[in-house]
Amino acid sequence: MKIIILGAGMTGLSAARILTQNGHEVTLLDKGRGVGGRMSTRKIELAKADHGAQYFSVKSPEFRLFIDELITEKVISEWQVPQRENVRYIGTAGMNTIPKYLAASLNIQLNEKAILIHSQSVETESGNQYPFDALISTMPTPQATELFQRSQTVLSEADQRVLASIEYDPCIAVLATLNTPSTLEGGGLLLENQPVAWIADNFQKGISSVPSVTLHASADYSQAHFEHNLQEVGKDLLASVRDWIAPESIEQVQVHRWRYSLARQRHPHSFYKLEHAPVYLAGDAFGIGNVEGAFLSGLEVGKALTSLFD
Numbered sequence: 001m002k003i004i005i006l007g008a009g010m011t012g013l014s015a016a017r018i019l020t021q022n023g024h025e026v027t028l029l030d031k032g033r034g035v036g037g038r039m040s041t042r043k044i045e046l047a048k049a050d051h052g053a054q055y056f057s058v059k060s061p062e063f064r065l066f067i068d069e070l071i072t073e074k075v076i077s078e079w080q081v082p083q084r085e086n087v088r089y090i091g092t093a094g095m096n097t098i099p100k101y102l103a104a105s106l107n108i109q110l111n112e113k114a115i116l117i118h119s120q121s122v123e124t125e126s127g128n129q130y131p132f133d134a135l136i137s138t139m140p141t142p143q144a145t146e147l148f149q150r151s152q153t154v155l156s157e158a159d160q161r162v163l164a165s166i167e168y169d170p171c172i173a174v175l176a177t178l179n180t181p182s183t184l185e186g187g188g189l190l191l192e193n194q195p196v197a198w199i200a201d202n203f204q205k206g207i208s209s210v211p212s213v214t215l216h217a218s219a220d221y222s223q224a225h226f227e228h229n230l231q232e233v234g235k236d237l238l239a240s241v242r243d244w245i246a247p248e249s250i251e252q253v254q255v256h257r258w259r260y261s262l263a264r265q266r267h268p269h270s271f272y273k274l275e276h277a278p279v280y281l282a283g284d285a286f287g288i289g290n291v292e293g294a295f296l297s298g299l300e301v302g303k304a305l306t307s308l309f310d
């Protein structure tokens with residue numbers, strides 16, 4: 001069976017892996033230049049910084065199996081995040097080591113933005129058509145809704161209710177290189193009721209050969225400042241953490257908006273099929289959220305399609 005997956009983040013890659021293992025013809029399309037979506041790691045000259053997801057935990061046996069494989073392959077390592085009881089995991093060369101590992105054996109077309117869904121094919125911005133028997137959309141749900149509306153995909157009342165029920169928090173992220181190390185102990189700090197909710201030292205984390213930090217603004221701050229001047233917002237956020245990052249140590253600064261970071265309101269099941277089309281919705285907004293949730297969502301939709309078409 002021909003399956004097209006929109007999005008080569010954790011969900012899409014996890015779905016593609018199981019479907020490919022089960023003999024289906026799978027093509028992943030992603031509008032980005034690389035794989036990984038929100039598990040992105042940026043290079044700023046010699047420095048590296050995890051930009052989206054920072055670390056992840058393991059709760060389910062299915063994800064544990066995958067984690068054991070990643071440990072054996074040296075794709076991830078343990079990280080004891082200060083203030084968190086159980087051990088967490090990070091990519092050995094940054095979080096995008098994980099999607100890159102998954103992507104190695106898959107058919108992925110990058111720089112391919114889906115702009116229209118026809119009854120049995122996807123049209124991309126570059127003018128290509130990709131035929132499908134089933135389509136899995138893993139992009140953040142508001143983007144999928146916009147694509148369905150533009151494509152005049154028939155959405156039942158139940159479909160519309162599911163799509164409308166999902167909500168994400170925004171997040172403003174600041175990546176900065178430093179000329180002297182930060183004073184963070186243990187490489188990470190969670191803050192409460194402050195503009196910055198999380199600071200990571202990518203050098204202490206072991207992914208950057210030179211000092212660099214990642215700041216994530218709180219959901220409230222990000223919401224309130226989302227449309228403000230990004231450079232000013234970056235200055236404001238860095239000033240608020242001067243106790244750990246000395247202003248005179250800051251060299252290069254990049255500030256980014258994540259319109260969709262963590263799914264705050266999620267669908268209770270790990271995927272959803274549109275009532276009148278062979279279109280499946282999956283992603284971290286389906287099930288438990290986060291990196292593990294994205295993996296499980298991809299796995300479950302992949303299993304469901306496999307059993308349906310075997």
Ligand SMILES: Cc1cc2nc3c(=O)[nH]c(=O)nc-3n(C[C@H](O)[C@H](O)[C@H](O)COP(=O)(O)OP(=O)(O)OC[C@H]3O[C@@H](n4cnc5c(N)ncnc54)[C@H](O)[C@@H]3O)c2cc1C
Pocket residue numbers: 006007008009010011012029030031032035036037038039051052053054055056057112113114115138139140143147171173216258260261262282283284285289290291292294
């Ligand atoms: C700032 C931030 C911090 C986070 N921190 C953590 C954390 O510490 N721990 C944790 O577990 N999780 C964290 N998360 C959440 C985690 O990153 C996500 O849950 C997970 O990566 C989602 O994977 P996904 O594949 O479902 O979606 P995505 O990674 O968003 O993948 C969707 C893909 O779809 C592509 N796409 C979109 N539109 C189109 C289109 N029209 N055509 C083709 N492709 C398209 C995108 O380019 C993207 O690659 C964080 C996220 C952010 C943003």
